[in-house]
Amino acid sequence: QSVLTQPPSVSGAPGQRVTISCTGSSSNIGAGYNVNWYQQLPGTVPKLLIYGDSNRPSGVPDRFSGRRSGTSASLAITGLQAEDEADYYCHSWDSSLRGYVFGTGTTVTVL
């Protein structure tokens, strides 16, 4: 049972913009802890997509962007492409649990 809640699925047509929410609480995102995002393509290893709320590692397209506000964070994908079909997970620290937590995960489908 994760303390970071994501929608199970989101979908969009190629070229559209989709957003994935990550809802936490005052002991994690709301406490100011940074949020990171990972992309897991089907049958592959998770890959770092966004770190420190809004920073993209080298090689990640600028179609991906992240933000944090209050007790939530979000990942936006603009110009959706077929290759973006994957599971996406948010990740942060929780001071009550004294450990890292992942979101419940969101499957992105390109229609």
Added chain:
Amino acid sequence: EVQLVESGGALVQPGGSLRLSCAASGFTFGHYWMGWVRQAPGKGLEWVANIFTRQYGYELNYVDSVRGRFTISRDNAKNSLNLQLDTLRAEDTALYYCVREQIYNDKSYFDSWGRGTLVTVSS
């Protein structure tokens, strides 16, 4: 190129033990926090444990569900990360990933992942 290669996964009976290892290469192993993340079949990601560097006193952290049963350790001379799994339960069945951590604002994110090693707990 950063490489993390896990080994040691197997089929084990409930109550049994296993030792997972992660061989690291392509970076100065002793300078990085390291950890384990697991993923049960068809499920999401779950952080398991991590270990800090010498600079941070080799601090150990565990998710509550494994604390007291799992032990994380590192051997900087051998560029190796280990996870001892004792008193295994069916719910520990998962693919276990070795991860390298990058420190950011006193916490970390996971910038490199191994391919994982499968632990199956079943009678």
